[in-house]
Amino acid sequence: MEVLRAxxxxxxxxxxxxxxxxxxxxxLSIEQGSFSAIVGRSGSGKxxxxxxxGGLDTPTAGRVFCRGQSLYDLPQRQRDAFRRRHIGYVFxxxxxxxxxxxxxxxxxxxxxxxxxxxDDLVAEILEKLELADKIDRYPAELxxxxxxxxxxxxxxxxKPDILLADEPxxxxxxxxxxxxxxxxxxxxxxxxxTILLVTHDMELARETERLLVLSDGQLINxxxxxxx
Ligand SMILES: Nc1ncnc2c1ncn2[C@@H]1O[C@H](COP(=O)(O)OP(=O)(O)O)[C@@H](O)[C@H]1O
Ligand SMILES: [Mg+2]
Numbered sequence: 001m002e003v004l005r006a007x008x009x010x011x012x013x014x015x016x017x018x019x020x021x022x023x024x025x026x027x028l029s030i031e032q033g034s035f036s037a038i039v040g041r042s043g044s045g046k047x048x049x050x051x052x053x054g055g056l057d058t059p060t061a062g063r064v065f066c067r068g069q070s071l072y073d074l075p076q077r078q079r080d081a082f083r084r085r086h087i088g089y090v091f092x093x094x095x096x097x098x099x100x101x102x103x104x105x106x107x108x109x110x111x112x113x114x115x116x117x118x119d120d121l122v123a124e125i126l127e128k129l130e131l132a133d134k135i136d137r138y139p140a141e142l143x144x145x146x147x148x149x150x151x152x153x154x155x156x157x158x159k160p161d162i163l164l165a166d167e168p169x170x171x172x173x174x175x176x177x178x179x180x181x182x183x184x185x186x187x188x189x190x191x192x193x194t195i196l197l198v199t200h201d202m203e204l205a206r207e208t209e210r211l212l213v214l215s216d217g218q219l220i221n222x223x224x225x226x227x228x
Pocket of ligand 1: 013014020021022040041042043044045046048
C-alpha cells in the first residue's frame with residue numbers, strides 16, 4: 001500500500017535570472033513498510049524535497065498525497081495537524097527540549113495533538129531502545145547516543161505513517177552515525193516503520209531497500225531491491 005506520493009513536485013526560489021530551480025517535477029511513490037534513501041550532492045534539492053514531502057514548505061507546483069490526502073490542498077492549520085498525526089521527523093540536531101525529561105520529551109507530541117500517548121507502546125519503545133532506566137533524565141544528562149535514541153523514540157511513539165530523516169548522521173562521527181543507522185534499521189524491522197532517509201553518504205544509502213538519486217532537482221535514478 002502506498003503511504004506517500006509526490007506528483008510533479010516543483011520548487012523554484014526567487015524569480016527571473018536569479019531563480020533557483022531546487023526541484024524540477026519530481027514524482028515518486030513510497031510503499032508502506034519500505035526503507036528508502038534519497039541521495040545526491042549538496043544543493044541537489046534533497047532537503048527541499050523532504051520538507052515538501054513532510055508538509056513543511058509549499059511547492060511552486062505539483063502535489064503531495066499522504067494516505068490519499070493532498071497535503072497542500074489543506075488549509076495551513078489542518079495541514080499542521082495532519083502532519084503531526086501522520087508524519088514523523090528525526091532532525092540532524094535532535095531538537096530535544098532541555099527542560100523536559102526523556103519520558104516527557106517522548107510523550108510531548110501526543111499532548112500537542114490533544115491525545116494521550118500510547119503508554120504500552122512507549123514502554124515497549126523505551127525497552128527496545130534501551131532507555132527504560134533513563135526516563136527521568138534530562139537531555140543534558142544523556143550521552144549523544146542516548147539523545148539520538150530519545151529523538152527516534154519520540155518519533156516512533158507517534159506511530160507515524162512515515163518517518164522522514166534529513167541527514168540525521170550529518171553532524172555525527174562515523175561510529176555514532178552507524179549506531180543511528182542501526183537504530184533506524186531496527187525501527188524498520190521491529191516496528192515495521194516506513195522510513196525515508198536523506199543522506200549524501202552512499203555507503204549508508206546502500207544499506208536501504210531503495211535508492212533514489214537526485215541531481216540538480218531531478219530524480220535521475222530509482223533502484224529497488226537490486227544488488228548495488
Ligand atoms: N530558502 C532558499 N532560498 C533560495 N534558494 C534556496 C533556498 N533553499 C534552498 N535553496 C537552493 O535550492 C537548491 C537545493 O537546496 P537543498 O534542497 O537545500 O539541497 P540539499 O539538501 O540537497 O543540499 C540549492 O541550490 C539551494 O541553494
Ligand atoms: Mg540538505
